[in-house]
Amino acid sequence: MGRTSAAMAVFLFLLLSLFSILQLVSSSPEIRVLSAERRIDVTAPITRVFLTLKVENAGTSEVSEVLLAFPPTEAEHLAILKASVAEGKRKKKTYVPLSVNPSESPDAPNGARLYSVSLRSPLKSGEATTVEAFYVLTHLLEPFPAEISQSEAQLVYYRDSATLLSPYHIVEQITSIKTPSNKVESFTSVDPTSRVGSELRYGPYHDHGPYSYSPVIVHFENNNPFAVVEELVREIEISHWGSLQIRDHYKLKHAGARHKGVFSRLEYQFKQSISGVASFRHLLTKLPPRVHSVYYRDEIGNISSSHLRIDSHKSELEIEPRYPLFGGWKATFTIGYGLPLQDFLFESHDGRRYLNFSFGCPLIETMVDDLTVKVILPEGSRNPTAAVPFPVDQHLETTYSYLDVVGRTTVVLQKRNVVPEHNIPFQVYYDFNPIFMLAEPLMLISAVFLFFVACITYVHVDLSIGKSS
Amino acid sequence: MAPTPVTSPVPIQWYPMLSALFLLIGLLVTASFFIYEATSSTRSRSLLKEAVSAAMASTFLGFGSLFLLLATGVYV
Numbered sequence: 001m002g003r004t005s006a007a008m009a010v011f012l013f014l015l016l017s018l019f020s021i022l023q024l025v026s027s028s029p030e031i032r033v034l035s036a037e038r039r040i041d042v043t044a045p046i047t048r049v050f051l052t053l054k055v056e057n058a059g060t061s062e063v064s065e066v067l068l069a070f071p072p073t074e075a076e077h078l079a080i081l082k083a084s085v086a087e088g089k090r091k092k093k094t095y096v097p098l099s100v101n102p103s104e105s106p107d108a109p110n111g112a113r114l115y116s117v118s119l120r121s122p123l124k125s126g127e128a129t130t131v132e133a134f135y136v137l138t139h140l141l142e143p144f145p146a147e148i149s150q151s152e153a154q155l156v157y158y159r160d161s162a163t164l165l166s167p168y169h170i171v172e173q174i175t176s177i178k179t180p181s182n183k184v185e186s187f188t189s190v191d192p193t194s195r196v197g198s199e200l201r202y203g204p205y206h207d208h209g210p211y212s213y214s215p216v217i218v219h220f221e222n223n224n225p226f227a228v229v230e231e232l233v234r235e236i237e238i239s240h241w242g243s244l245q246i247r248d249h250y251k252l253k254h255a256g257a258r259h260k261g262v263f264s265r266l267e268y269q270f271k272q273s274i275s276g277v278a279s280f281r282h283l284l285t286k287l288p289p290r291v292h293s294v295y296y297r298d299e300i301g302n303i304s305s306s307h308l309r310i311d312s313h314k315s316e317l318e319i320e321p322r323y324p325l326f327g328g329w330k331a332t333f334t335i336g337y338g339l340p341l342q343d344f345l346f347e348s349h350d351g352r353r354y355l356n357f358s359f360g361c362p363l364i365e366t367m368v369d370d371l372t373v374k375v376i377l378p379e380g381s382r383n384p385t386a387a388v389p390f391p392v393d394q395h396l397e398t399t400y401s402y403l404d405v406v407g408r409t410t411v412v413l414q415k416r417n418v419v420p421e422h423n424i425p426f427q428v429y430y431d432f433n434p435i436f437m438l439a440e441p442l443m444l445i446s447a448v449f450l451f452f453v454a455c456i457t458y459v460h461v462d463l464s465i466g467k468s469s
Numbered sequence: 470m471a472p473t474p475v476t477s478p479v480p481i482q483w484y485p486m487l488s489a490l491f492l493l494i495g496l497l498v499t500a501s502f503f504i505y506e507a508t509s510s511t512r513s514r515s516l517l518k519e520a521v522s523a524a525m526a527s528t529f530l531g532f533g534s535l536f537l538l539l540a541t542g543v544y545v
Contacts (some may be wrong), residue, residue: 239544242477293542338542340481342474353475402538402545437478440545445531452502452523459506459514 027429030059031066034128036164036173036399041217043180043385044302045226046079046367046419047137052166053167056128064122066131068115069165069211074137079367079419080390081135083117095132096120108354109211112165134417138367141222143257148327150264154257154278155185162190162202174203178218188216194325225280225325226256232361237376237401241436244339244355248362251333252321253333254279261324263416268324281324285362287315288344291337298322298333309348335362352429359388359413368418375411375428379404380436384411385469388426403440481539488536495529502526 034054041048043069057063070078084095103116123129141156148154152273158345164173177200186191186327187200194201202217230251237245256278287294289312296319347353355375356357361368377384386394393414398407411428481489502522506514538545 233521237544240475240477241539241544242479242481243544245544338544342476346472346476347475348472354472402543434478441531441535444534448527448530449523450535452527455503455506456516456519456523460511460516 030057030061030063032056032058033166033170034172035437036166036170038164038173038175040158040160040175040177041224042141042156042158042220043178043224044365045138045141045224045228046365047140049135049137050162051135052127053131055174056129057123057125060125062122062124065116065118067105067167068100068117068133069108069167069212070113071165072111072113073159074140075419077137077139079136079138079337079417080421081115081133081330082421083131083133085120085131093338098131100301108167112211114167127244136221136421138417138419139255141226143226143327144219146251146257148257148278149261150259150267150276150326151274153183153221154223154327155219156222156256156304158220160218162188162193162214162216163205163212165211165213170208170212171206173205173208173290176201177218179218180222180224181220183221185221187218187220190214190216194342203377220280223277223280226327227252227280227325227363227366228253228255228285229363229371229372230330230370231364232244232368233374234374235356235374235376238341238343238345238355238378240378240432242341244341244344246339246458247334247336247338248364249334250332251402252283252333252339254325254327254329256327258328263326268457276324276326276413277400279324279326281320283319283321284364285317285319286364287362288336288358289314290340290343291315292339294335294336294337296333296362298331303333317397332421334467338354351431351442353432354427354429356425356427358423359415359426360418360420365420370418371415371418374399375413377409377411377428377430378432378436379408379439380390381409381430381432384409384428384430385409386413386426386428388413388469390422395434403443405439405443445446484536484540486534488540490517491529491533491536493533495526495533498522500531518521 004298032055032315034056036054037052039050054067055066057369060299083098083100084096086093087431088094098120099118100115101118103114105114108114116129117133119129127131141158144155144157156176162175164170164175179200181196182198184195184200187195188204190201202216219239230253233249234245239245251313278405287311294308294317295302296317301321307318309316317335320334325331345353345355359373361371375386384396395412397412399410400407409430413426415422470509502519505522534544
């Protein structure tokens with residue numbers, strides 16, 4: 001009996017020590033967040049968050065990466081995540097970008113997704129550094145009521161947590177939410193909470209443990225047009241004869257509160273300040289400078305309500321869809337234009353040619369659910385490779401255009417969830433022998449020459465039935 | 470050395486003029502070809518002469534129509 005109880009005690013002790021070791025390993029006590037400041041901007045349909053973390057290494061070993069946690073609802077809408085660290089003092093402050101990679105951790109609760117930020121130099125024991133993170137979320141604002149009539153304003157819900165979700169212990173934190181106007185219907189109060197004008201402030205909160213989460217809902221007015229391009233196909237066709245032809249096929253949707261009841265054009269025209277405030281009739285497109293031959297049409301023809309302003313730095317195309325767009329309404333149209341070749345096509349030192357063009361959607365402040373960029377290379381191009389600064393799906397296709405025999409090699413780049421922050425240049429490299437430029441004129445010449453050969457043959461062949469004299 | 474921009478082999482402003490010029494020469498040579506075909510008899514006809522003028526005419530007409538396509542905005 002005594003022997004068994006002794007064995008039990010030893011077993012229990014072993015079990016307990018095992019548990020404590022596991023806890024030590026899993027809760028990663030090396031890093032402590034001294035202060036966290038989160039600034040959330042919900043003024044546009046796209047949610048932008050600036051996060052400033054002051055992290056301290058409270059452990060004994062060196063730390064080379066900091067983890068950022070996102071709840072699953074945010075993680076699936078995360079369009080871009082950038083981190084940087086400030087270097088230098090006040091005036092000579094420069095931000096050095098840090099690499100961010102998705103990370104896995106077994107102790108992340110309820111499907112929280114982790115991203116690890118690699119620090120430039122490992123953080124020694126007792127040292128502290130400030131990491132700045134910037135991320136963009138789409139489709140996070142939920143219209144409520146989900147259906148509004150023409151004269152009503154659009155109200156939306158924003159759901160988040162008053163405290164920052166983090167795998168670390170946070171000593172002090174503050175969250176501020178910037179709404180488009182001071183018309184805030186309601187907000188969850190988690191003391192201390194204050195509201196000044198259009199800014200809602202949660203915190204400061206002290207000493208919250210890892211993965212603490214206190215959900216809050218903010219209900220406010222957001223009359224911004226929720227312009228969402230459900231599908232955008234961009235075709236960029238390179239012609240070595242001096243032009244770049246671009247065709248953008250849009251499937252645009254107003255993703256705000258759905259329109260309820262009938263649409264009164266009279267009311268819409270006469271009471272513009274109160275009627276259809278959440279709808280939109282204009283769209284602004286930013287095009288590169290020196291654009292020419294711009295056209296804008298949809299399936300049933302040309303739409304003439306557009307304005308093009310060209311200056312030396314940029315071109316702006318303001319377009320009106322065929323009808324004003326209310327919540328839930330869609331518009332499908334195409335914008336096409338030409339650009340001078342020498343602005344975008346270059347030859348590198350090793351003789352390869354490359355296209356340098358901006359990724360993303362030219363419509364300003366618009367998110368794209370599904371973006372496809374097709375770069376149609378000239379006939380005879382070989383070994384195409386694309387260099388895009390973020391992960392995209394890519395494959396090759398063959399496109400047939402004017403005077404083609406074997407077809408043009410096409411590089412197809414696909415990306416989901418694209419925001420204006422993705423409007424950065426990408427490159428497509430390819431090999432091209434200039435002799436292939438002669439293929440098109442040779443084709444035309446041989447066609448005309450065949451006609452002459454037919455004429456010569458006709459004249460030389462005697463087709464008469466009777467005996468020639 | 471910075472990467473050099475790739476330009477068209479012929480300045481694009483010249484396309485309409487080149488197109489008109491080449492098509493004009495091409496049509497003149499075509500005309501002379503057909504005049505020769507119509508006026509010469511079967512025996513006096515020289516195949517070489519026909520072939521040379523046909524080749525010249527098709528070269529000018531081919532380049533002329535290419536520049537016409539380019540000038541009208543059909544970038545091949």
